[in-house]
Amino acid sequence: MNEIPTSGYREAGWYEIGLKGHLDSRWTAWFDGLSLSNEIDGTATISGPVVDQAALRGLLQKVRDMGVPLISVTRVAKSRPRHPPSPRDKPSPIHRRRTP
Numbered sequence: 099m100n101e102i103p104t105s106g107y108r109e110a111g112w113y114e115i116g117l118k119g120h121l122d123s124r125w126t127a128w129f130d131g132l133s134l135s136n137e138i139d140g141t142a143t144i145s146g147p148v149v150d151q152a153a154l155r156g157l158l159q160k161v162r163d164m165g166v167p168l169i170s171v172t173r174v175a176k177s178r179p180r181h182p183p184s185p186r187d188k189p190s191p192i193h194r195r196r197t198p
Contacts, residue, residue, distance in 0.1 A: 113154060114145040116169035117161065128160065141169060 120136040132146035144161075148154045154171075161168055 100163045108150050111173045113148045114143055117142045118167035142159055
């Protein structure tokens with residue numbers, strides 16, 4: 099009997115979801131804080147970490163519920179997202195006290 103390995107289906111990953119049209123920034127909250135960028139070609143990209151396949155399916159159901167045409171779903175390397183994170187995603191600088 100052939101078994102499908104399931105270990106990879108539970109791993110977190112960085113995803114980019116391409117949509118037709120632009121989205122208002124208020125949709126960011128609906129997509130659980132993932133980054134939202136409107137591209138010059140008239141598309142929108144939702145990107146960020148997704149904890150597992152169930153969470154990805156939930157995101158895709160939200161896209162379906164919006165009625166916006168889905169263009170693509172791409173998993174990209176965790177260490178190299180194509181779109182830079184927004185300034186609010188950057189960690190705050192660590193201030194170290196100098197000792198004399």
